[in-house]
Amino acid sequence: MDSSGRPVLYSYFRSSCSWRVRIALALKGIAYDQEPVNLLKDGGQQFSTEFQAVNPMQQVPALKIDGIILSQSLAIIQYLEETRPNPRLLPQDLKKRAQARMISDHIVSGIQPLQNLTFLKQVGEKMEWAQHNITCGFKALEQILQHTAGRYCIGDEVSMADLCLVPQVHNAERFKVDLAPYPTITRINKALLELEAFQVSHPCRQPDTPAELRA
C-alpha cells in the first residue's frame, strides 16, 4: 500500500486516455502519485507481468484509489465524479448529461481505438488510416457540437466531453490532421487549454515526459 494513502495513477505522458484522467484529478483538486508505464520501451511495459496484475487489460490509465484498482478512463472519471462531486464534471440536466456521455463515447470508442498503437500495428503502420478515422470522427463531432456547444462542449460548463476532446485534438495534431474544417472543435480546444487543469496535466509536463518534449 502506498505509504501516503494517495491515489496512484498508472499513466503514459502521451497517452490521450491517461491525459483525460489527469485532467479530472486536476479539476477536482485530488493529489495523487504517478507510476509511469512506457508503452514503447521494453516491448511495451503495459505487457509486463507486474502491470498485468494491476490491469489485466494491459492498458493505461489505471487508478489505484479507495482500496480498488479501476481502469477505463470514463469509468474512472465517473467514479471520481460520484465520490468527489465538486466541481461537477457531468451536467445536472439529464439530456445534457447524455450528450456529454455521447460525445465522450464517440471520442473514446469511435475515434481513439481507430488510431491508437494497437490499431496502427494491425493496419501495418498506415498513418493514413489513423488520419482518416480522426477526420471522419471530427467531421461528425463538429456537426454534433453545433447543437450542444457553448463556451465548451456542453454549454458553458466544463464536462467529461471536454476532458476527451483536448487529448484527441492533440492526437490529431500529432497525426498532422488539418483542423481547418473544424472551427468549433478548434475554438473549444483553445478555450480549454487556457484552464490550469488542462495545462498541468499536459503531456509536455509529466514526470515521464522525455527531456526533448518537455515544456
Next chain:
Amino acid sequence: MSTALVKPVLYSYFRSSCSWRVRIALALKGIAYDQEPVNLLKDGGQQFSTEFQAVNPMQQVPALKIDGIILSQSLAIIQYLEETRPNPRLLPQDLKKRAQARMISDHIVSGIQPLQNLTFLKQVGEKMEWAQHNITCGFKALEQILQHTAGRYCIGDEVSMADLCLVPQVHNAERFKVDLAPYPTITRINKALLELEAFQVSHPCRQPDTPAELRA
C-alpha cells in the same frame, strides 16, 4: 403533439452488437418502442445515407429518438434510460461496483468491439485473424477481471450494464469462430443471461429486419 405520448424510435441493425445492448435495456425496463432498421451492408451501407446522417452524424447504429432528442452511443443511451426510467436498475448502487460495471462495459465497447467491427475489418483488409486476435485478447483480460467481480452475472448477482455488453460480444465471438473454452466464467454468465426474456426478445434472430434464413 406531446413527446411523452410518442413511442421512442430505435435505429438498429439486427446483427449490430451495439444495437443489441440498447434493445436489451429497453426490454429490461419494459419500454415500448418502434424500430427503424438501418442495414449496414445494403446500398453501400444505409448508415451513410443523407437521411440517416441527419439522425446521427456519427453514421452509426444505434441511435434512439426519445423525449424530444436523438441520442447515439449505446452506453450514453443506456445510462440516460437508467437515469430517467430507474426501474429495474442497471447500475449497482454501490459506487465501486458501479465503477466496475462501467469498466467492464467500456472494455468491451472501446477495447474489443471497435477492433472487430465492419469499419475495422475494411481497414485491415478483411483479415479475420485480427478480429479474432482482438476478441481473444479482450476476453482473456475480461475472464481475469470477472474472477473478482462476478456472481451469477458480471457484477454479483444483479444484471447490470456490463451484462448488456457481454452477451452481444460473445455472440460476435461465436460468429468469428473464437474458441470460448478458455473463458468458463464468460461462458457461464452468457448462458445465464440468455435464459432471461429481455435477452431473448432482443436477440438478432428475432428482429424486424432479421433475414428469413437467420430468423429463429
